[in-house]
Amino acid sequence: MAEIELPNPHEIEEKAANPFTRTVAFFVAMYAVGLAFASFGGSNCAKEMFLLKQEEAQAENAAKHDEFNTWNQFQAKSIRESLNRIERERLDAEKELDPTAFAASALKVKLLARAAGEEDRMKVDKAALEAKANKFRTDGDEKVHKFQHELQVQQRKDPYFDFAEVVFQLAIVLASVAMLAEKRWAFVVSAILALLGLVFTVNGFFLLLKIPGMESGH
Numbered sequence: 001m002a003e004i005e006l007p008n009p010h011e012i013e014e015k016a017a018n019p020f021t022r023t024v025a026f027f028v029a030m031y032a033v034g035l036a037f038a039s040f041g042g043s044n045c046a047k048e049m050f051l052l053k054q055e056e057a058q059a060e061n062a063a064k065h066d067e068f069n070t071w072n073q074f075q076a077k078s079i080r081e082s083l084n085r086i087e088r089e090r091l092d093a094e095k096e097l098d099p100t101a102f103a104a105s106a107l108k109v110k111l112l113a114r115a116a117g118e119e120d121r122m123k124v125d126k127a128a129l130e131a132k133a134n135k136f137r138t139d140g141d142e143k144v145h146k147f148q149h150e151l152q153v154q155q156r157k158d159p160y161f162d163f164a165e166v167v168f169q170l171a172i173v174l175a176s177v178a179m180l181a182e183k184r185w186a187f188v189v190s191a192i193l194a195l196l197g198l199v200f201t202v203n204g205f206f207l208l209l210k211i212p213g214m215e216s217g218h
Contacts, residue, residue, distance in 0.1 A: 024179040024187055028172055031194050035168035038201045042161035045204075048154045056147035063140020070133040074126055081122035088115040153207070156215040160204035163214070167197040 091112040095102040102108055171193035178187035203209050 018182075020182060020184070020187075021179050024175050027187070027191065027194070028175045028179070031168055031171045031175060031190070031197075034194060034197055034201060035165060035172070038161050038164035038168055038197065038204070041201060041204045042158065042165060045154050045158040045161060049151060049158070052147050052151040052154065056144055056151065059140060059143040059147060063136055063143070067133050067136040067140070070129055070136060074129040074133065077122045077126045077129060081119055081126065084115045084119040084122065088112060088119055091115060156207060157204045159214050160200045160211075164197045164200035164204060167193045167200065171197060 091102075091108060094108065095112065171190040174186045174190035174193065177183060178185075178190060199209075203211070
């Protein structure tokens, strides 16, 4: 069985005392902080998108439900309006055939007035219900559009956090290589990647820049 070769304690002490190694270690810690912010932003975006999709669906369903119920009431009023119109037309026909006899019947006069009044009332109620249904549709569309707009904003932010996480992770890997192998080029590349990750992270929170090909919402 092969023996595992342990690192030389003196070599470890030398690396720990090396200013370059200490500098790289400090930067690795900063990269980790940046990665944490990017991960937080990405996680928050995912939660927001999930909630916004739910709220959008609920707002749309609620608006359709209210509008559907209102149009059902409208149809009921239309039926009642038709029935009262038929009754009024029947009584009007009787009145035209024999005005004297009709006028002598207080009940028929009362029924005619009532049918005409109910017909007019149904027309007024229908107009109010139609306005109410249109308002439900308009308000529902406004709410849905609001949620859709907020969802698009989150969809624009999400890719920046994803790319920030990737470049911060690459920066940490290269910085580790630089620290272990004392490769300065690896440290320089890691710093460039970390700076790019910082730009992506800040832009993910505030959308200060629009980078072509990065925004999935557009």
